[in-house]
Amino acid sequence: MQKLRVLIADDHSIVREGARQLLDAQPDMVVVGLSNCGEEALQHAREHRPDVIVLDISMPDFNGLDLLSLLKRASPLSKVVILSVHQEPMLVRQALASGARGYIVKTAPVSVLIDAIRTICAGDTFISSQIDIARLDELRLSGSQTSATNPYDLLTEREQQVFRLVVQGKTSHQIAELLCLSGRTIEKHRATVLHKLGVKDTVEMVKWAVRLGVISIDE
Template identity: 30%
Template sequence: MDPKITILVVEDHEVMRFGLKSLLSNVEGFEVVGEASNGKEAIEKAKKLKPRVIVMDIVMPMMNGIEASHLLKEAVPATKIIMFTSFETQSYVFAALAAGAHGYCLKNVTTNNLIAAIKTVDSGAAWFDREIAEIVLNYIKTGLAQGDLEVKKLTLSPREIEVLTCVTEGLTNNEIASRLMVSVETVKTHLKRIMDKLEVSDRTQAAVQALKQGLLK
């Protein structure tokens, strides 16, 4: 294995991207091999450069970080992904994890913690900022209290799998309808059936539960 951790920086704001690239380039043992300004460009660069770690924003033009993560998991499965964002809501956190992210850092993270996060995911472990870890732990505690973490033998139809996969990519109901060429009402009906089967109350919980039970690839 290359002694240096190769990194691809993905951020749509030029000043932030330049600053992040400059910061990481000066860390011993790190090498920033490329940069991208959106999810589509990130996939193209990742296929070519094969970085060990991608540090990526979530909200970007053309393709967001969550959808890009889902596709990167297939394109460069050995690459580890850290979400680097200002959003700390449960929906973003679990959508990112469901899409294949290995770490989640807020943009107010300290330099030392960002460096630690990159080294941690490169080693094969997960990394969450303290605030994000609390969100994950609270969700697990709530789930245990409600008994919704019990593994059940559930069957989703092929179309329901498609809809749920779109949810993990961060798509809205309108975007799912457009991709699958169905009406928005049909998408809502599928989501209602999915949530009923998985015994959850929202889209994010449905995606996480399905992944836990191995219902999505």
């Protein structure tokens, strides 16, 4: 029987090693790579082309949703399951919309990771029981009815990247380096984001993001 090849990307060594031992003990799984940052995850994804990528949504060098998009481009056939301490339905919705096939809260029992991997490899979606499924369904429904329900959905993919980096505390110079863009371009994106969201400054942007669950208050 061909084993499911899994890449684990998490910046906490205890989580990585614990997940590796758990998955390697399964008769149908083998861990092909351990990554402690986004750059390493991208390198391992290109090198190993795993069946499944277990991805911590809070990596030190990348926003998790941005990294998710890059991983999908680096290894298109890999299925991604998000591992996170955050359980806000808005964040779960964004992860699924960005290409994730599963979302696990880190407080879930360890056996849930095994179930999630097998579920998504069978073609289904897996969501932790800690997630408010009713609220998630409401967000999905509202998103399908109109893209204007949530102003965040009016932002382009690049504007969403800039927005998430801004509310994480990154400066325009840092964002420009991360996204390989000019400082002037980043400033234009920031101004557009402020206008589309109807906020005046970065402080209001952060408050807006926390209120709607785009980021967690402790992120």
